[in-house]
Amino acid sequence: MTVPAIQVEKLTVTYDAEPVLWDIDLTVPQRVVMGLVGPNGAGKSTLLKSILDLTPKLAGQIKVLGQPFAANRKAIGYVPQRSSIDWDFPTTVLDLVVMGTYGRLGWFRRPGERERADAMAALKRLGMDAYAERQINELSGGQQQRAFLARAFVQDAPIYFLDEPFAGVDVPTEKLIVQLLHELRDEGKTIVVVQHDLKTVGEYLDQVSLINQTLVASGDVESSFSEQLIEETYSGRSRICSPIVKGDA
Amino acid sequence: MILWELLGDHTFRTVLLGTMGVGAVSGSIGCFAYLRRQSLVGDVVAHSSLLGIVLFFLISYWLTGEGSKSLFVLIPGAMVAGVLALGLSQWIVSCTSVRADSGLGVMLAIFFGTGIMLLRWVQKANPPIPGRRGLDSYLFGMAASMTWADLVMIAIVGVGSIAVMLLLWKELKVFTFDPLLAQSLGYRTRWLDWLMIGIFVNGIVIGIQCIGVVLIIAMLVAPAAAARQWTESLESMVVLAAVIGASCAAIGTVVSAVVSGIPTGPVIVLAGATVVLGSILFAPKRGILFGGRKRASAAMQVRFRESSK
Numbered sequence: 001m002t003v004p005a006i007q008v009e010k011l012t013v014t015y016d017a018e019p020v021l022w023d024i025d026l027t028v029p030q031r032v033v034m035g036l037v038g039p040n041g042a043g044k045s046t047l048l049k050s051i052l053d054l055t056p057k058l059a060g061q062i063k064v065l066g067q068p069f070a071a072n073r074k075a076i077g078y079v080p081q082r083s084s085i086d087w088d089f090p091t092t093v094l095d096l097v098v099m100g101t102y103g104r105l106g107w108f109r110r111p112g113e114r115e116r117a118d119a120m121a122a123l124k125r126l127g128m129d130a131y132a133e134r135q136i137n138e139l140s141g142g143q144q145q146r147a148f149l150a151r152a153f154v155q156d157a158p159i160y161f162l163d164e165p166f167a168g169v170d171v172p173t174e175k176l177i178v179q180l181l182h183e184l185r186d187e188g189k190t191i192v193v194v195q196h197d198l199k200t201v202g203e204y205l206d207q208v209s210l211i212n213q214t215l216v217a218s219g220d221v222e223s224s225f226s227e228q229l230i231e232e233t234y235s236g237r238s239r240i241c242s243p244i245v246k247g248d249a
Numbered sequence: 250m251i252l253w254e255l256l257g258d259h260t261f262r263t264v265l266l267g268t269m270g271v272g273a274v275s276g277s278i279g280c281f282a283y284l285r286r287q288s289l290v291g292d293v294v295a296h297s298s299l300l301g302i303v304l305f306f307l308i309s310y311w312l313t314g315e316g317s318k319s320l321f322v323l324i325p326g327a328m329v330a331g332v333l334a335l336g337l338s339q340w341i342v343s344c345t346s347v348r349a350d351s352g353l354g355v356m357l358a359i360f361f362g363t364g365i366m367l368l369r370w371v372q373k374a375n376p377p378i379p380g381r382r383g384l385d386s387y388l389f390g391m392a393a394s395m396t397w398a399d400l401v402m403i404a405i406v407g408v409g410s411i412a413v414m415l416l417l418w419k420e421l422k423v424f425t426f427d428p429l430l431a432q433s434l435g436y437r438t439r440w441l442d443w444l445m446i447g448i449f450v451n452g453i454v455i456g457i458q459c460i461g462v463v464l465i466i467a468m469l470v471a472p473a474a475a476a477r478q479w480t481e482s483l484e485s486m487v488v489l490a491a492v493i494g495a496s497c498a499a500i501g502t503v504v505s506a507v508v509s510g511i512p513t514g515p516v517i518v519l520a521g522a523t524v525v526l527g528s529i530l531f532a533p534k535r536g537i538l539f540g541g542r543k544r545a546s547a548a549m550q551v552r553f554r555e556s557s558k
Contacts, residue, residue, distance in 0.1 A: 052433055078433040085427045089284060090477060090486050099423050103434035108416055135481050151430075 003066035005030045005159050005190035006051060011060030013043070013050050020046050024060070024215045028192060030158075033185050033204065035195040037225075038211040039234050044194045045081070047211065048161045052078055065158065074103055077157035079148050081164050087137050093147050094119055094132040100154035115154075122150035127176065142173030149177065160184070162193040178204050201225055255506055260393070264459075264506075267395045267403055268498035268517065271456040274407035275465070276472030276494025277487045278414065278452030281445060283473035284425050284483075289350060290446070292466040293338065293357045294331035295453050299364030299462045301330025302387050303371060306380075316371075316380035318394075320402040320458060323387070327454040327462075334360045335446060361462075390461030390514030392502060403455045410451035413444070421445060422483055459498075460514040468494060471521030478532035497521045 006028040013021040021043040028034050036044040049055040051062050053069060064072040077100075097119035098111050105111060123129045126146040131139065139147060145165055152160055162181075166174050181191050185206070195201065201208055201221060208225050210216040210233040217224040217233075255261045282291050305326025309317035317323075338352040347355070368388075371381050383394060414421065424431040424441045432438045449469070456465040476490035501517030533539050 054429060054432055073433070073435050076433065078429065080427075080429045084429060086284070089426050090481055090483055091426065092482065095482065096426075099419075099426070099430065102419055102423055105419070107420065110419060155434075 002030055004028060004063075005032075005065060006192070007061075007063040007066075008047075008051065009061040009063075011047075011050060011062070012058045013046055013055060013060075014058050019213060021050065021211075022214045024211075026209060026215055026218055028190060028207070030065075030190050031185055031188055032206040033181050033191045033193065034207040034209060035193050035201060035205040036209050036211055037195055037198065037201060037233070038216075042212040042233075044211055045163050048078070048163055048192065048194065052076060052161065074155075075157055076159045076161055077152040077155040079152045079160065079162040079165060081167065082141065082144050082148060087139070087144060089136065091136055092132065093123065093128065093134050093136055093139070096136055096147055097122055097150045097154055100151040103155060118154045119150070122153040123147070125153065125180070126150045140170070142169040145169045145177070146173060149180070158188070159190045160192070162191065164194050164196065166195070166197065198230070251507060252503065255503065261502075261506055263397060263400055264392050264395050264513075265499060265502050267400050268392050268459045268502045268513065269495040270400075270403055270407055271459055272468060272472070272494035272496070272498030272517065273491040274411060274494075275452045275456050275468040276476075276490040276492075278410060278448055279469035279471075279473040279494075280476065280483070280487045280490050281414075281421065281425055282449055282452075282469050283477065285445070287449070288466065288470050289353050290335065291449055291453055291469045293334055293353045293360075294450050295457075295462050295465045296357045297334035297360030297364070298327030298331045298454055298457060299387065300360045300367065301326035301328070301333075301364075302457065302462075303364055303367040303384070304330070306384055307367070307371065307378075310378055310380065314379065316378055316384070318380060318383060320399040323457070324402055324406060324454050327457055328450055330360060330364075331450045331453065332446070386461070387457055388461050388463055389512065390457070390459050390464065392459035392505070392513035395458060399458060403458075406451050406455045410448045414448055417441075417444070425483075460517060464514055464518045467518040467521055468497075471518070471525050472497070475521070475524045475528040478528035478535045493521070493524055497524060 004027045006026070008024055008026040011021055011024040011026075012019065024047065036047060038044055046055055050057050050060070051069070053073070062069040064075050094116065098115050100122075101111055101115040101118060105115070120129060120132060123132055126149055128143065128146045128150060131143060131147075136144070136147065149165070165177055169177070181193070181204075185191060193205075195204070202225070205221055207219060208221050209218040210224065210229055212233045217229045279291075282288055302323045305322050306316045306318065309315075309322050334356040338356040341347055341355070342349050342352040368385055371378055371384060374381075383391065386394065420431070420436060420441060421444075423434070424436065424438060424445070428438055431441065452469055453465055456468055460468055472490040472494040473486070475493050476486045480486040480489055497520035498517050500520045501513050504516045505511045505513040528536070530537050531539070
């Protein structure tokens with residue numbers, strides 16, 4: 001069996017004295033689309049950030065493709081929540097996507113024709129090539145998300161983390177993103193998404209991890225996304241959830 | 250013409266070169282402060298630097314018997330005090346429940362207050378401290394006192410920080426725009442953060458002589474705020490801010506040379522404020538007048554479409 005894409009062992013994260021994540025053991029195999037599912041404040045984004053070392057950990061080990069994270073940090077392309085940046089920054093869509101290539105350029109070197117061509121190709125894949133010269137503050141929510149994804153694609157990482165890629169985007173964009181994630185998986189990439197909508201879990205994801213401070217369950221959607229486990233994850237909270245797992249999902 | 254006469258004057262040329270250089274450097278560096286929303290950080294550095302200026306003046310007095318007002322002595326003092334104030338405020342924020350802006354405010358008050366107190370003491374000390382005269386002009390600036398040696402120091406600090414900014418352009422750009430991306434691309438963001446602060450500090454301390462510690466923050470923020478209204482890329486914004494900064498400096502220097510009794514620093518700052526006001530009113534896309542009209546007409550169309558349904 002191949003090494004897992006991500007292996008998290010005994011991860012604990014706290015903000016001040018409040019535990020956010022508690023003793024998480026999680027394995028993400030290669031070539032899957034895995035969703036992190038759980039209520040608000042369950043620590044889904046924090047899990048992504050602590051794997052990426054963007055948030056301090058109290059305890060825990062992270063391995064990326066069998067290596068410690070520090071040795072393999074460029075293996076993960078990260079798409080943060082759209083709201084995490086200032087969309088009024090003076091830059092064009094193309095320029096935003098070119099920033100994804102900075103990692104491979106190293107210090108001092110400027111992006112050139114090749115980087116711009118790669119960025120255009122990524123924009124084309126997301127149906128955004130017509131917007132290349134637009135200012136980023138002229139984009140709709142869905143277009144912003146597409147531009148963000150294009151930027152991640154030019155990083156050409158084997159693993160992608162997407163924090164709420166479907167938040168506030170239009171339906172066509174959501175469909176396009178899902179289709180792309182499946183294409184990327186078929187090309188051999190591993191994708192981890194934070195997902196809010198429980199209704200689409202069966203349709204969008206191969207694997208699911210149910211999180212609420214602790215890891216409630218993790219594995220194939222068929223086995224892990226059961227009504228009982230979801231109940232446990234969201235325990236005590238009122239929630240609306242229509243169809244649970246379709247048998248043949 | 251009076252301008253030609255002025256340009257023939259060696260002192261005036263020195264001062265004009267100095268203020269324009271300061272305007273250009275502070276203006277371009279200020280774009281990063283503006284986009285990172287760190288104007289307050291800049292103001293803390295500026296005000297706190299007074300303490301460093303007075304302390305380094307006193308150190309030079311104890312070492313040589315006469316207090317030095319050379320920028321070679323006072324700029325390092327301003328840098329040390331500015332960085333120390335920022336470091337202390339970060340330390341307070343990290344180990345108490347005080348929030349970042351309050352931490353900065355407290356440090357500004359402590360450093361500036363102590364600076365003012367020491368400055369008073371230096372001026373009133375008996376027997377008088379040699380060289381003390383004119384030290385208080387660092388509060389509001391005294392461009393006319395600029396010497397060639399000061400100009401050389403301004404050039405060293407200014408050219409140095411612009412060179413670093415250009416060399417690490419893409420790193421600083423991505424760090425300013427999206428620190429999370431910068432970190433996930435593998436950049437050492439703690440290091441970039443301090444580098445950025447170092448560049449801010451340089452952009453501030455070179456202006457303490459001609460603008461003064463109280464108003465220099467305007468030279469960091471005003472050209473950037475004005476330039477942002479007209480431009481659509483970081484590159485053009487920085488260039489335009491440098492041009493605006495230098496132009497305002499030139500206006501202030503000429504006006505104060507022609508009209509007697511008008512101080513240079515405040516006129517430079519007022520020129521900057523006027524450009525900002527003009528820009529937010531008249532800029533084609535973002536200005537209140539034309540940008541606003543565009544928004545209004547879009548709203549009108551939506552309303553029309555809805556009413557005709």
